[in-house]
Amino acid sequence: MVSAVSLRAVDISFNVTGKAPFRAVANADLDVAKGEFVAIVGPTGSGKSTLLNAAAGLLKPSAGVVEIHGKPLSGLNREAGYLFQADALMPWKTSRDNVAIALEIAGTPRREALARADEWLVRVGLRGFGDRYPHMLSGGQRKRVAMAQVLIRDPAILLMDEPFGPLDAQTRLIMGDLLLDLWQQDRKAVMFVTHDLEEAISLSDRVVILSTGPDARIMGDFPIGLERPRDVSEIKLTPEFQSLHRDIWHILKEQVLKAYGHSTGMKA
Ligand SMILES: Nc1ncnc2c1ncn2[C@@H]1O[C@H](COP(=O)(O)OP(=O)(O)OP(=O)(O)O)[C@@H](O)[C@H]1O
Numbered sequence: 001m002v003s004a005v006s007l008r009a010v011d012i013s014f015n016v017t018g019k020a021p022f023r024a025v026a027n028a029d030l031d032v033a034k035g036e037f038v039a040i041v042g043p044t045g046s047g048k049s050t051l052l053n054a055a056a057g058l059l060k061p062s063a064g065v066v067e068i069h070g071k072p073l074s075g076l077n078r079e080a081g082y083l084f085q086a087d088a089l090m091p092w093k094t095s096r097d098n099v100a101i102a103l104e105i106a107g108t109p110r111r112e113a114l115a116r117a118d119e120w121l122v123r124v125g126l127r128g129f130g131d132r133y134p135h136m137l138s139g140g141q142r143k144r145v146a147m148a149q150v151l152i153r154d155p156a157i158l159l160m161d162e163p164f165g166p167l168d169a170q171t172r173l174i175m176g177d178l179l180l181d182l183w184q185q186d187r188k189a190v191m192f193v194t195h196d197l198e199e200a201i202s203l204s205d206r207v208v209i210l211s212t213g214p215d216a217r218i219m220g221d222f223p224i225g226l227e228r229p230r231d232v233s234e235i236k237l238t239p240e241f242q243s244l245h246r247d248i249w250h251i252l253k254e255q256v257l258k259a260y261g262h263s264t265g266m267k268a
Pocket residue numbers: 014015016022024042043044045046047048049050051195213
């Protein structure tokens with residue numbers, strides 16, 4: 001079957017003035033199937049965002065190919081919705097308008113866009129919050145608006161870069177449950193970047209590990225067979241979760257220590 005996202009032998013290098021190009025990611029092969037939820041974890045600076053940006057079409061690989069549903073990607077990946085750590089809400093627009101605008105710029109008439117925005121605000125648990133401006137919302141509520149803004153366009157692929165990073169631990173769990181609820185309804189292909197191994201295991205079908213950069217490689221690919229639907233706080237208490245966590249952490253820890261050694265000049 002054709003993958004939703006496919007990276008083949010992808011290298012990504014950055015030009016740094018006065019120095020040799022910096023190869024952040026080397027020879028990455030990664031397939032994300034339609035409907036599959038894949039988490040990417042790795043030490044800081046290992047190239048997680050870089051890989052995601054290549055799948056988004058924001059970065060062009062220096063070698064290798066990115067394919068989206070079997071077709072080589074050139075320019076922006078228009079089949080993907082992108083959710084960053086910092087949300088992209090417009091402070092001068094209400095929640096309702098912030099969500100509706102995603103449809104309006106694609107040509108949907110305003111009245112219809114507003115009606116669908118209202119439906120989406122309900123789906124993300126924000127009934128009655130449509131008239132609030134972003135500064136009148138909590139961090140978790142803003143994140144819900146941002147999710148509605150991305151999902152209302154019904155992208156086939158979701159690219160998420162530490163989307164819950166700035167939230168407190170409890171709100172992260174609640175947002176994880178909301179994300180899984182929505183994902184369960186129509187199973188988009190998801191690439192989810194996170195530092196947090198527990199979050200990665202509790203949400204995904206597969207956890208992919210990146211090694212310490214430069215020349216970061218995909219050095220682990222773990223299927224997560226935990227049953228669905230999942231409750232992200234409950235699932236962590238199961239022996240299956242704990243055993244997966246132990247196995248993956250065993251590999252990841254070495255890379256995290258290496259990255260720490262690089263940044264401090266100490267050997268891991
Ligand atoms: N525009 C750029 N120019 C030069 N180097 C870059 C550029 N963007 C990223 N890098 C380097 O590429 C490497 C990978 O960066 P990336 O942001 O993908 O890592 P990450 O794993 O997402 O990190 P973190 O977990 O800290 O967010 C890092 O060493 C970074 O310094």
